[in-house]
Amino acid sequence: MVVARHRGTKITVDLGAIKANIRTVLHTLPADQKLFAVVKANAYGHGLVPVAYAAKEAGATGFCVAVIDEGVALREAGLNEPILILGVNPVTEAPYIAANDLSVAVGSLEFLQEALPLLAEQGLRLNVHLALDTGMGRIGFRQPEAVRQAEEFMRAHAEQFRFEGVFTHFATADMVDTTYFNHQKQAFHKLVGALDELPPYVHVTNSAASLWHQQTAGNMIRFGIAMYGLNPSGREMAPTYALRPALSLTSEVVHVKKITAGDSVGYGKTYTAGQDEWIGTVPMGYADGWLRRLQGFKVLVDGEECEIVGRVCMDQFMIRLPHAVKLGTKVTLIGRDGDAQITAQDVADYVGTIHYEILCGLSHRVPRVYRD
Ligand SMILES: Cc1ncc(COP(=O)(O)O)c(C=O)c1O
Incomplete structure (x- = not known):
């Protein structure tokens, strides 16, 4: 993996914003609630280790990742807090997970049964x-009896299993209509009711639930997108506490030219100038996560909106400038320039997706720089 450090394109992550977002939500929660920072997918594109350390400083007492390797990377970076892997893993990896003192989501009795001899051996x-699958339909136990069996199995083999937590994930906590959310909540209480004894962590709350369903259940929240300062509902609901976006994405103009009416720009000749125009080239493309579909979207140059003309290439794109600008002039793709702002939500709206996908899609080639 090569990081393009010798190019004017970079992601700037404001760790102060991440810390502020954590402190804000912690203020809104009852004092006994713990917060695990969700740092999977390279901390939603912000950078796994720096974000994890910032989150810890602001009060996170654990982390959630998606895959084993992310958890191991945190351990190698010196973090000793609980780390929960949210995804399902091959049972053959159970000893490796345990050896790294990671915690794992388990959604079937078979996983426990097959892991037992592998763990015992070592x-x-x-x-x-x-x-617990209460309606997300992704992973987890769906029947109370199966939950009870899993608990019994772990207690019967307490040398090999520590029953540390129980959780579910909501599918619609970010929506105005709460019918399905309430259905999932009830299903959760029914499934949890099958347990003899609650484990140390009971957790159901993601960012959306922390904003719009605070009284739901549990003693820990899995705090993801709102930690990065973005509204999980997109534009559907107003946040109930302040969110500070942490990420900005900037580049620079590396080439400027005047073209005349009839000249075209980019692959496929999809843009033809109607008059004399100034065109700037920006070193960022779809290999960096700046999607090809962004032709026609606007970026900021000196606080002014400039349209992306022609198709976005793999490593570069072109913009129409109001006038000639100096080489090296800053281009803001996500973030603020003067009074103008482009948000990850704006980018997502333009290409018909959610801001999560835009942020996670920013590739490793783009360097991340941090300020606090
Ligand atoms: C199981 C689970 N919990 C928590 C989160 C965090 O969600 P959010 O980023 O919306 O807070 C996710 C994110 O995908 C998840 O899959």
Whole structure:
């Protein structure tokens, strides 16, 4: 993986904003609520380790990742807090997960049964969070009886399993209509009711639930997108506490030219100038996560909106400038320039997706720089 450090394109992450967002939500929660920072997918594109350390400083007492390797990377970076892997893993990896003192979501009795001899052989103990499928339809137990069996199995094999948590995930916590959310909540209480004893962590709350369903359940929240300062509902609902976006994406003009009416720009000749125009070239393309579909979108140059003309290439795109600008002039793709602002939500709206996908799609080639 090569990071393009010798190019004027960069992501700037404001760790102060991340910390502020955590402190804000912690203020709104009852004092006994713990916060695990969701740092999967390279901390939603912001950078795994720096974000994890900033989150810890602001009060996060654990982390959530999606895959084993992300958890191991946090351990290698010196973080000793609980780290929960939210995704399903091959059972053959159970000893490796345990050896790295990671915790894992388990959604079937078979996983426990098959992991048992592998763990016993190496004298290892696995931290388990039972995943309950209350309506997300992704992973987890769906029947109370199965939950009870899993609990019994872990208690019967306490040398190999530590029953550390139980959780579910809401599919519609970010929507105005709460019918399905309430249905999932009820399903959760029914499934959890099958347990003899609650484990140390009971958790259901994601960012959306922390904003719009604070009284839901549990003693820990899995705090993702709102930590990065973005509204999980997109534009559907107003946030109930302040969110400060942490990421900005900037580049620079590396080439400027005047073209005349009839000249075209870019692959496929999809843009033809109607008159004399100034065109600037920006070193960022779809290989960096700046999608090809962004032709026609606007970026900011000196606080002014400039249209992306022609198709976005793999490593560059072109913009129509109001006048000639100096080489090296800053281009803001996401963030603020003077009074003008482009948000990740604006980018997402333009290409018909959600801001999560835009941020996670910013490739490793773009360097991340941090300020606090
Ligand atoms: C199981 C689980 N919990 C929590 C989160 C965090 O969600 P959000 O970023 O909306 O806070 C996710 C994100 O995908 C998730 O999959």
